Amino acid sequence: MDIQSEIQKIAARLLKNKEVAMVIGYGAGSAPNRTAPVFIDKEKDVGKLVFNRFCVNNLSLYLPRLKEKGKIAIVAKPCDVRTIVCLIQEKQIERDKVHIISFACPGLLEKDGKTLFASCAECAVTLPPVYDTLSGEAKEMERNEPFTDRVADFFSKMPAERWEMFKAEMEKCIRCYACRNACPMCYCEECFVERSLPRWIGEGSEVTDTMIFHIVRAIHTAGRCGECGACARACPMDVNLAPLAKQIREDMLNLFHHQAGVDPNAPAALETFKPDDYNDFIK
Amino acid sequence: MAEEVENFEPKIVAFLCNWCSYAGADLAGIGRYQYPPNVRVIRVPCSGRVDPLYILKALQNGADGVLVSGCHPGDCHYIEGNYYARRKFAVLKNLLEALGLEEGRVQFSWVSAAEGERFSQVIREVTESVKKLGPARRMVKSFEIPKEIEKEIAEA
Amino acid sequence: MKDKILLKENLVSFGNSLIEQYRLIAPVKSNGFSLYKPVGNASEICLDYLRPLKSAKEIFFPQNETLFFFNKKTQKIAEPAYDKKPTILFGAVACDLAGIAAQDRLFSAGAYLDSYYLKRRRNSILIGMACPEPGEMCFCGFFGIDRFASDIADLFFTPFSDKYYIKVNTEAGARLVESLPDAAAADAKTVERLRCENAEPKWDIPPLDELARMLAEGFEADVWDEIAQKCIGCAACTFVCPTCHCFDITDEAKGEIGRRVRTWDGCMFPKFTLHASGHNPRTKGGQRMRQRILHKFSYFKDNQGVVSCTGCGRCAEICPVNVDIREVLKQLGEACERKS
Incomplete structure (x- = not known):
């Protein structure tokens, strides 16, 4: 049976037995090669659930805001499961209040229906680290390209050129905050960019203000980022945030041997320390 | 440009932890250890209190260099504040340099309350290295006001 | 000519x-x-x-x-x-x-x-x-x-x-x-x-005059919460829109000298309506979604004589969660029908 029919079957069972109050999944989008989040609370509606390679959102962003509904089932790609694990670790949701429906992920495609998303090509976790029900086979997918073009080109440059490239990307940003709002780990009630006392960064799109937003967001998600790429896909201006994500991911692995959300018992990298941590950069 | 760099006196913002590095700076004064006057000290309770945002704000507002200094590992007044800080700063420093900010704009040190001479040494080194980099430009917020407008609103 | x-x-x-x-x-x-x-x-x-x-x-x-x-x-x-x-x-x-x-x-x-x-x-x-x-x-x-x-x-x-x-x-x-x-x-x-x-195809959206009635009747309808459930509260839709015109005014100063800056703002930001007192009249996503739609199809028409949506489809195109303004109007129509 394909993943979509299995998801529908599982959802129907969970709703019928009243095991969950709601199923969050993907539904048909309003145009080809698109999907939209759907919230199903009646068994008869499970036919609305779809699964295809355009399930671009990370639905776990809805879990904290819907937790008063009771136990919720969620259709989650393995990367989305990683953020669910982080949300549980950070006590935003409880493990026994979420039913994770996952699967071995085939990777997502861009709207052209052909190209694999950069973050999917780089993906190292194609099987969910935890789940309650698994649709389809538990077969690991061959991916994990270390460097996609968007990143390789950037890191092949000298610092001054890299800064110019980074600046050019930042100048594209319109500060709509779609990246932040599409991110399940950006659940702060009040983001630092919106604070007015003190006002940390200017409201406009002056480039250093935009840089600070993206750099600080990258650091705030360091060790908590499930690398789902939902932020990059949410961006209307196609700002290339991959170098930031890549650098953070490499540091987490190389300096702290940490992959966010893969091991529910491992604390987030910046929430812990070792006395003999990397110290060479300090005088 | 070359001349500008030669006579360039960098502005360096130094976040010093209250218990070690700030006391170290104090001791440098008491011991009459000379160091360049380029640092502007901001006293913070702990190096762990320094949010990466503070460092970025300093750079955005025109600091040519930023130094964060705290207690040596194991000596933190709050037991483990500087350990967390160390992880955070490693990530920040690597990220900024990966994006192309000059290496050395942001520096870190451990200086204890007993190390007055070392404090002056650190400041000398930081000032020298930032001087070599020249004035900061990459992260600085442009605040362009046309000269004639600046003049117009300056006159009472 | x-x-x-x-x-x-x-x-x-x-x-x-x-x-x-x-x-x-x-x-x-x-x-x-x-x-x-x-x-x-x-x-x-x-x-x-x-x-x-x-x-x-x-x-x-x-x-x-x-x-x-x-x-x-x-x-x-x-x-x-x-x-x-x-x-x-x-x-x-x-x-x-x-x-x-x-x-x-x-x-x-x-x-x-x-x-x-x-x-x-x-x-x-x-x-x-x-x-x-x-x-x-x-x-x-x-x-x-x-x-x-x-x-x-x-x-x-x-x-x-x-x-x-x-x-x-x-x-x-x-x-x-x-x-x-x-x-x-x-x-x-x-x-x-x-x-x-290149004559236009037919649209399965309630016609404009009917929409006006629906918007007036449906102000308190539950459907707004339903529509807004998936909205993530970014302002991409308002920023790409040809008619959205809300702005904020802030001062930026360095020392004695500063500038007063006007910047686009968006009604889909949860803090758009936050008062200085701390009160926020639009805390729910549904209220914010309603504001955006009603401003386009009702308030702007009342004040300026025209509907302020031009059907360019940009908001739907770039929405990270596929909130499609055509679907929103359709959903509203269906909800009104259910009620009557």
Whole structure:
């Protein structure tokens, strides 16, 4: 049976037995090669659930805001499961209040229906680290390209050129905050960019203000980022945030041997320390 | 440009932890250890209190260099504040340099309350290295006001 | 005023002849889409895409603008000098021109004149471009917008075979195309035929007059919460919209000297309506969604006489969670039917 029919079957069972109050999944989008989040609370509606390679959102962003509904089932790609694990670790949701429906992920495609998303090509976790029900086979997918073009080109440059490239990307940003709002780990009630006392960064799109937003967001998600790429896909201006994500991911692995959300018992990298941590950069 | 760099006196913002590095700076004064006057000290309770945002704000507002200094590992007044800080700063420093900010704009040190001479040494080194980099430009917020407008609103 | 003809191969030289005297803004290719940008050479003009990703509103109402500089000590202010060179917006599609028409009503009609908008707008010439095929999210036809003509444009180009048919609407426009050959009657017929062939499809959205009633009746409807459930509260939709015009004003200072800046804001941001007291009248996503839709289809119509949605489909196109304004209207219609 394909993943979509299995998801529908599982959802129907969970709703019928009243095991969950709601199923969050993907539904048909309003145009080809698109999907939209759907919230199903009646068994008869499970036919609305779809699964295809355009399930671009990370639905776990809805879990904290819907937790008063009771136990919720969620259709989650393995990367989305990683953020669910982080949300549980950070006590935003409880493990026994979420039913994770996952699967071995085939990777997502861009709207052209052909190209694999950069973050999917780089993906190292194609099987969910935890789940309650698994649709389809538990077969690991061959991916994990270390460097996609968007990143390789950037890191092949000298610092001054890299800064110019980074600046050019930042100048594209319109500060709509779609990246932040599409991110399940950006659940702060009040983001630092919106604070007015003190006002940390200017409201406009002056480039250093935009840089600070993206750099600080990258650091705030360091060790908590499930690398789902939902932020990059949410961006209307196609700002290339991959170098930031890549650098953070490499540091987490190389300096702290940490992959966010893969091991529910491992604390987030910046929430812990070792006395003999990397110290060479300090005088 | 070359001349500008030669006579360039960098502005360096130094976040010093209250218990070690700030006391170290104090001791440098008491011991009459000379160091360049380029640092502007901001006293913070702990190096762990320094949010990466503070460092970025300093750079955005025109600091040519930023130094964060705290207690040596194991000596933190709050037991483990500087350990967390160390992880955070490693990530920040690597990220900024990966994006192309000059290496050395942001520096870190451990200086204890007993190390007055070392404090002056650190400041000398930081000032020298930032001087070599020249004035900061990459992260600085442009605040362009046309000269004639600046003049117009300056006159009472 | 006689209509004119321009050969497609002469577009670049025509564009370059404008650059000498005007600031030329036109769609420019930018990494898989196009954007309205100032062009230094007309060869940069790119008409390959459906419509630029962002609307044309920022030409007259930029995302950021310094209203004035101030000196806290002397208590004096001064406005920034402004470029007197007139602007030509070339290649604007009909939905964007309709957007400019709506913004004109808002910023330059009635008692409230926005001098910042007007100084740019009054010093501009609009050159429209027919949009041969609507995109998958487009529904300008629903609002009766003609993709092959616009009254607000000084000139309007319609491509056919190897030529552009140039409809001349104003004297200012006529002066730009004086030297071009007149259009023949046959050309006018060809363009008219093209227009008929591209008649609009039917829309399964409640018609505008019915919508007005639904919006009035459905103010407290639960459907708003349903519609907004998936909205993530970014403001991408309002920023790409040709008519959204909400802004915030902030001061940025360094020492004694500072500037007052006007910046786009968006009603979909949860903190958009946060009061200084800490009270927020629109805490729920449904309330915010309702505001955006009602402002477009009800309040703006009441105040300015037109609906402020031009059916450009940009908000639907870029929404990270596929909130499609057409679906929203449909859902609203269905909810009203259920009720009655």
